[in-house]
Amino acid sequence: GENVEQHPSTLSVQEGDSAVIKCTYSDSASNYFPWYKQELGKGPQLIIDIRSNVGEKKDQRIAVTLNKTAKHFSLHITETQPEDSAVYFCAATNDYKLSFGAGTTVTVRA
Amino acid sequence: NAGVTQTPKFRVLKTGQSMTLLCAQDMNHEYMYWYRQDPGMGLRLIHYSVGEGTTAKGEVPDGYNVSRLKKQNFLLGLESAAPSQTSVYFCASTRPLAGVTGELFFGEGSRLTVL
Numbered sequence: 001g002e003n004v005e006q007h008p009s010t011l012s013v014q015e016g017d018s019a020v021i022k023c024t025y026s027d028s029a030s031n032y033f034p035w036y037k038q039e040l041g042k043g044p045q046l047i048i049d050i051r052s053n054v055g056e057k058k059d060q061r062i063a064v065t066l067n068k069t070a071k072h073f074s075l076h077i078t079e080t081q082p083e084d085s086a087v088y089f090c091a092a093t094n095d096y097k098l099s100f101g102a103g104t105t106v107t108v109r110a
Numbered sequence: 111n112a113g114v115t116q117t118p119k120f121r122v123l124k125t126g127q128s129m130t131l132l133c134a135q136d137m138n139h140e141y142m143y144w145y146r147q148d149p150g151m152g153l154r155l156i157h158y159s160v161g162e163g164t165t166a167k168g169e170v171p172d173g174y175n176v177s178r179l180k181k182q183n184f185l186l187g188l189e190s191a192a193p194s195q196t197s198v199y200f201c202a203s204t205r206p207l208a209g210v211t212g213e214l215f216f217g218e219g220s221r222l223t224v225l
Contacts, residue, residue: 032210043200043216089152096141096160096211102152
């Protein structure tokens with residue numbers, strides 16, 4: 001099955017700086033790569049996703065890049081704000097079962 | 111719109127006891143999932159269902175059973191709880207999109223402690 005590795009496990013950034021989270025996957029057949037954000041006490045919510053026919057996708061302050069040759073994808077958050085503090089999960093699949101990374105706890109310092 | 115609702119939200123069990131977690135969704139989604147979340151291990155798939163009356167094993171199915179008698183409900187059962195099943199359980203639902211899963215909608219989680 002698919003194996004997704006996510007780094008770093010924790011990330012502390014100054015408000016206004018950028019944050020980058022990286023993931024690698026093992027199954028070259030995977031073609032859908034979503035990112036979920038989990039706030040304290042809540043379930044994860046989709047924030048952005050990318051499919052294998054696209055190399056980069058941007059939505060306001062967040063962007064995702066995909067390198068299918070190297071089998072890795074990244075989440076970029078620019079101009080971080082306190083409300084960006086949360087746990088972020090990457091995931092990958094080529095069917096209807098998502099495999100998740102272990103998560104990154106992002107803390108934005110005021 | 112309620113989305114995905116899990117009950118109960120908290121439960122404490124003794125080793126060997128049984129219980130059922132209920133997940134209900136009002137979005138008419140075909141696919142439903144049960145995940146467990148443990149520190150440092152992300153979300154791991156326990157069981158899933160691609161339609162009413164069908165279920166399948168995920169990554170960590172041992173010690174759990176599921177049923178999907180109605181499209182909107184997905185039940186997760188623990189027949190004989192063990193301390194290793196102490197975790198936060200999340201239910202999710204979605205409809206397929208272009209051959210892969212669409213956006214997963216998660217419930218708020220059920221925190222289970224087994225003593």
